[in-house]
Amino acid sequence: MSHRYGSSFFVHLLSLGTVIFFIVMAYQCSVEHFVHGNLASRIGMVTGCVFMAILILWLYVRSGLPQYEISDAGLVIVRPWSREMVPWQQIRHVDWKFAIHMIVIRGSDSVIAFTSTDHFPRLLDFLHEVREKSRCTLSPRLEALLDEDAKATRPTADQP
Secondary structure, eight states, X not given: OOEXXXXXXXXXXXXXXXXXXXXXXXXXXXXXXXXXXXXXXXXXXXXXXXXXXXXXXXXXXXXXXXXXXXXXXXXXEEETTEEEEEEGXXXXXXXXXXXXXXXXXXXXXXXXXXXXXXXXXXXXHHHHHHHHHHOOEEOHHHHHHHHHHHHHHSOOTTOO
């Protein structure tokens, strides 16, 4: 049985909208007299806007597009250009980078995948399945979060 997890539609809309905003700003800075000052100011603004657009687009493609499929054989990372199967034995550790809102899935010698925790519906369900199937270690903060979630969703003796 296979389950698919991924980012919400809002992530796609926000990312692409921000890229378009920076491209329009680069155009405005280069063509019109939006930037008051000398040529160096304009070149700096255009360069900064183009850099931000490329950076956001790279981050979007790297972390916003992947879908994760949980199968009995392993974790399948589905991107528009590739489909990578990672056997459960290769997943060693899952870490929650709380300050930057990232979940990092590590193998024995490298990062296998990472995803933002913002706007990722069913993130806890995804992490419960990864922990159950891979038997990997978790960061202490992530382990506490999943244990707390399991206690909150587990029915008590009073509930049917």
